[in-house]
Amino acid sequence: MNRHPWLGYIAAIVITSIAAGLSYLLDHWLLPTSGTVLILQLAVLLIAFLTNFRAALLAAVSAVLLFNFLFTEPRYSLHMTDVDEIVTTIVFIAVAVITSHLATSFRHQKESLRQAQLRSNILLSVSHDLRTPLASVIGNLSTLQAYQERLPEHERAELLQGALDESDRLHRYIENLLQATRLQHGEIRLTHAVQDIRPVISKTIARFPAQSRLLVHDSLQYAMVEVQSSLLEQALFNVIDNALRFSGDTAPVSINLYETDNAIIIDIKDEGPGIDSNKRALVFNVFYSSREKDSGTGGTGLGLSVAKGIIDTHNGRISIEDSNKGCLIRISLPRASMTEEVK
Amino acid sequence: MNAQSSTVGTRILVIDDEPQIRRFMRASLTAEGYIYLEAATAEQGIKQITSQNPHLVILDLGLPDADGYEVMQKLREWSQVPVLVLTARDDELQKVKLLEGGANDYLTKPFGIRELMARIHVLLRDLSDQQQPSAETQFHFGELLIDREQHKVFLQNEVINLSRKEYALLDFLASHPQKLVTQQQLLEKIWGHTHHEDTHYLRIFVSQIRKKLKDDPAHPQYIETEPGVGYRFIAQKS
Numbered sequence: 352m353n354r355h356p357w358l359g360y361i362a363a364i365v366i367t368s369i370a371a372g373l374s375y376l377l378d379h380w381l382l383p384t385s386g387t388v389l390i391l392q393l394a395v396l397l398i399a400f401l402t403n404f405r406a407a408l409l410a411a412v413s414a415v416l417l418f419n420f421l422f423t424e425p426r427y428s429l430h431m432t433d434v435d436e437i438v439t440t441i442v443f444i445a446v447a448v449i450t451s452h453l454a455t456s457f458r459h460q461k462e463s464l465r466q467a468q469l470r471s472n473i474l475l476s477v478s479h480d481l482r483t484p485l486a487s488v489i490g491n492l493s494t495l496q497a498y499q500e501r502l503p504e505h506e507r508a509e510l511l512q513g514a515l516d517e518s519d520r521l522h523r524y525i526e527n528l529l530q531a532t533r534l535q536h537g538e539i540r541l542t543h544a545v546q547d548i549r550p551v552i553s554k555t556i557a558r559f560p561a562q563s564r565l566l567v568h569d570s571l572q573y574a575m576v577e578v579q580s581s582l583l584e585q586a587l588f589n590v591i592d593n594a595l596r597f598s599g600d601t602a603p604v605s606i607n608l609y610e611t612d613n614a615i616i617i618d619i620k621d622e623g624p625g626i627d628s629n630k631r632a633l634v635f636n637v638f639y640s641s642r643e644k645d646s647g648t649g650g651t652g653l654g655l656s657v658a659k660g661i662i663d664t665h666n667g668r669i670s671i672e673d674s675n676k677g678c679l680i681r682i683s684l685p686r687a688s689m690t691e692e693v694k
Numbered sequence: 695m696n697a698q699s700s701t702v703g704t705r706i707l708v709i710d711d712e713p714q715i716r717r718f719m720r721a722s723l724t725a726e727g728y729i730y731l732e733a734a735t736a737e738q739g740i741k742q743i744t745s746q747n748p749h750l751v752i753l754d755l756g757l758p759d760a761d762g763y764e765v766m767q768k769l770r771e772w773s774q775v776p777v778l779v780l781t782a783r784d785d786e787l788q789k790v791k792l793l794e795g796g797a798n799d800y801l802t803k804p805f806g807i808r809e810l811m812a813r814i815h816v817l818l819r820d821l822s823d824q825q826q827p828s829a830e831t832q833f834h835f836g837e838l839l840i841d842r843e844q845h846k847v848f849l850q851n852e853v854i855n856l857s858r859k860e861y862a863l864l865d866f867l868a869s870h871p872q873k874l875v876t877q878q879q880l881l882e883k884i885w886g887h888t889h890h891e892d893t894h895y896l897r898i899f900v901s902q903i904r905k906k907l908k909d910d911p912a913h914p915q916y917i918e919t920e921p922g923v924g925y926r927f928i929a930q931k932s
Contacts, residue, residue: 478782479783483712483803484714486803489804489805490806491717493807494721498722513718
């Protein structure tokens with residue numbers, strides 16, 4: 352409700368009216384004036400906890416006016432003569448303001464606690480994802496250094512290759528981390544160029560050691576898009592990397608290229624376990640991961656969110672589509688017009 | 695590194711789901727002469743422990759199928775095998791919880807292989823120490839001498855005046871060289887069961903001992919602090 356302050360005001364009016372209506376009904380059954388005051392006070396408290404400070408003040412003012420109009424002598428007028436009722440009204444306003452204030456600071460504290468927890472979770476996740484590949488690099492290299500002459504040749508080669516692979520993994524992770532930060536701060540300035548998307552895709556595919564598992568089906572007639580190729584490459588890499596990760600060691604990942612009237616579409620489909628429909632909205636969130644705790648399975652929670660950030664800055668769309676098996680991620684990029692191509 | 699003869703026939707089980715970590719562990723442990731066993735999940739690990747009866751277990755906390763703490767608890771119900779825990783988190787509370795749950799030591803990733811080997815040697819040495827208790831009454835650590843018969847401590851041949859508790863603390867730490875001793879173990883040993891929470895006693899006593907031994911806490915020669923967890927006596931016996 353914080354995003355729409357007017358929702359708070361509406362809630363304030365509605366809840367106060369209900370409270371006043373209820374009191375009015377009970378009034379016929381000889382509810383004392385103090386009972387009415389308590390019911391109205393409860394309404395203000397409720398609004399203070401549910402919405403915001405201003406809405407609670409509005410509720411307090413309307414509650415006082417309604418109290419004055421409906422329940423104090425002379426009834427059905429805003430005049431007040433009885434000293435008791437004047438004192439009640441003043442105390443009512445004071446209590447309402449104080450409770451609203453308390454409720455507001457309670458909500459602020461709850462929110463900052465949530466933010467702090469989120470930050471600390473992110474920090475834990477980042478430090479885990481930096482440490483894991485580093486542990487392999489340092490472990491492999493220090494093993495080589497300490498036991499060089501005692502290790503058979505093929506083990507030495509394996510350790511070196513492992514250190515290199517893990518350095519690559521670390522490099523990609525850091526790139527994604529930096530990109531995510533830039534995207535969040537809106538610091539990406541695109542230097543677009545109208546170009547054919549096919550070389551961007553083949554360059555991305557060439558980065559995977561498991562190229563034979565990537566099946567490309569290209570039915571594009573017109574393939575021009577306006578993109579920054581290094582960024583788009585990173586987005587595609589993240590999506591394909593994710594698809595490969597979730598389809599086991601051998602299952603293929605298909606990449607289909609086709610076009611609609613105004614867009615170029617890239618469908619990336621794996622044969623993994625797929626994504627539950629209720630989690631589809633989450634997978635593009637930064638630091639969302641299927642990983643549980645510190646286990647090495649599952650991703651870092653950066654890849655798809657960075658991909659979405661990049662596709663968004665290209666005015667494209669990335670979504671998870673229904674698929675009978677596995678997961679289908681669809682990237683659509685606006686077609687570049689011919690006139691721009693000439694420019 | 696240490697003589698290989700002592701490692702012959704010693705079985706070490708590594709439970710870690712990262713194949714890269716297992717690879718360098720296999721290479722180094724095999725090169726040290728240990729018999730290397732491995733498991734990628736908690737379930738496989740428990741199975742291996744029952745069937746292979748390893749002398750030492752290296753357990754990664756982030757396993758896909760179980761929480762490291764639960765594995766530790768389950769294991770301690772029936773096995774006293776020394777466990778060295780690997781964690782990718784630098785989280786004091788988690789470490790304390792694990793050590794209380796029965797882990798013998800921990801290493802935070804990333805770590806160098808020499809550090810790992812040093813920890814393994816200490817844990818395995820503990821094991822053989824338990825079998826044959828030492829009859830020594832004097833311990834030399836460079837310029838430091840602890841005489842257990844006289845209950846006296848000498849630094850560069852001069853007597854250091856330690857209170858009874860200070861002596862007990864230093865003696866307990868020094869009788870477990872290189873080994874992590876938790877705050878709880880120390881409090882229980884020296885102050886008794888009722889003082890589990892009184893970690894400030896330790897800070898005060900350790901700082902007094904350090905002063906008397908002229909040990910710089912930033913670059914300790916004798917007592918190293920594992921923040922929030924415990925202490926380690928780091929001097930080598932001479």
